[in-house]
Amino acid sequence: MLTRLLPAPGTPRILMLATGVNTLGNGAYLTTSALFLTRVVGLSPAEVALGLSAAALAGVALTTPMGYLVDRLGPKRMQLGSLLVVAACFLGLTRIAGLWSFAVLASVIAVGDATVKASNGAMIASAVPPADRVRTRAFIRSTNNAGVALGTLAGGLPLLLDSRAGYLAVLLGNAATYLLAAGVVSRARATEPVARPPAGSRLAALADRPFLAFVLVDGTVAALFNELLSLALPLWLIRYTHAPVTLVTAALLINTIGCVTLQVRAARGTDTAVDAIPVARRGAFLVAASCLLLALTAHRPSWLVGTLVLAAATVHVLGELWLSSSTFAVIFDVAPDWAQGQYQAAYQTGRQVGNMIAPPVLTALVIGYGVPGWLGVAGLLAAAGLAYPYLIRAGLRRPRLVGTGAAAARVG
Known part of the structure; x- marks a missing residue:
């Protein structure tokens, strides 16, 4: 029965659990982020859009090079590092005072989250036989959607309270889910880097x-x-x-x-x-x-x-x-x-x-x-x-x- 409801034991189930934990916090943050940034931090909607645009551009420029590091340093190591860095960034959001600090942290979060996803896929490729990779990835996407949905519901309470304390609690909670996800991923089997062949392009x-x-x-x-x-x-x-x-x-x-x-x-x-x-x-x-x-x-x-x-x-x-x-x-x-x-x-x-x-x-x-x-x-x-x-x-x-x-x- 478990084989129908869960991916294979080991790394696939670990990644599924880590995804569920992480996206629970993400869903709550996405629900409350706009009001936190405008009502608590004091950014204008135009400044929020500008900061998010900077983050998007950083993601476009840096995500593929980070994927190169995933291959060279190993996907487990890069996923753990990225989860910890993004956790620190969400803690940093509790202290931002203006557009530039928000733009910098949002950019690091965008690149870090993309690196987590790339590392996740690379870990599946290294731990799962080719015939089971898509099925494993499908389990993780299902978990991702469930986590975001539950997190969105959880974010409803801070919205109702509409207080600085409530929004900061969401940020701290989201940072905690990244730390918990890192703890879960640390239990996965180590994935060794695969050597790049001499004829292979760096990117x-x-x-x-x-x-x-x-x-x-x-x-x-x-x-x-x-x-x-x-x-x-x-x-x-x-x-x-x-x-x-x-x-x-x-x-x-x-x-x-x-x-x-x-x-x-x-x-x-x-x-x-x-x-x-x-x-x-x-x-x-x-x-x-x-x-x-x-x-x-x-x-x-x-x-x-x-x-x-x-x-x-x-x-x-x-x-x-x-x-x-x-x-x-x-x-x-x-x-x-x-x-x-x-x-x-x-x-x-x-x-x-x-x-x-x-x-x-x-x-x-x-x-x-x-x-x-x-x-x-x-x-x-x-x-x-x-x-x-x-x-x-x-x-x-x-x-x-x-x-x-x-x-x-x-x-x-």
Whole structure:
């Protein structure tokens, strides 16, 4: 029974537990951070946005080089170091007095969190047989979503109190979860660094152009499906319908329950990059279909809007699950064993770029153009679905000058 509900014993279960602990604190912080920074620290919304932009740029610039260090120093060591550094940064947030101190700490947190995720993936690659890596990663993503959801609920109490003490308690609690996660990870089996072959590029992931094309497209798609329900939907409901905004909560609940309970099932049969080709295409088409359903809600009766939103949320989460599974398979499969850390980090960089692009694109299209805007977003996602087979096959056909050639050998 446990084999169905949990990943394999050892490192996979340790990483799953560490993720659950860590994301519990993250969820509470994300819920309260905006009010803490504006009401307690005294930053303006523009200063908060500027600090977060600086953090995003730091993540884009430094995450892949940190992935190189993951490979050279070992993923367990880098994950422990990153968890401890980020814990110190959250403690530092309790003392910030202005924009510059916030921007510096936010930048270190952004790079540190991305390094934790890259190290996590590299630890899975080193500890789990190739056939079980995607399934293990699916367990961890389910745990991540559950932890963030529970943390978000926990963050509701400080919001109600709306006091400096409450917000500082969240920061201290989040720092504690990083320390606890480090303690859990320390129990994992040591992962030795894999030597870089003489012919291997120091930053092989950045030299792998097909892979970079994949991560930029996939990172943007991931950012779009993450922001559809949390950003575009509430703005849309307010502007173009008379339905209650509480529909957003119902849609997000469907998404959370689906991601927590169905991610492992959705990952079945998606073990390699070749397996991922139809899965990625199908997932992108489904998320595009959810946009079409949302477009139909414009100026409709509230009961019909509610029905369409719930249907769109259901279709959306199925697409998201398949897209996530295909992403795991591609990254694990195309990365050479000695560069798993930097390939995982390069993907995190793609996600960071997507996170910078998606919000303005969604708001400009959906709020600026209404129904045609939803059709435009659906078109972008459908185009990505059509592009995925070419991007993935191009990566598999590329001579594995930096790897073993096993992945390329599977594509005729």
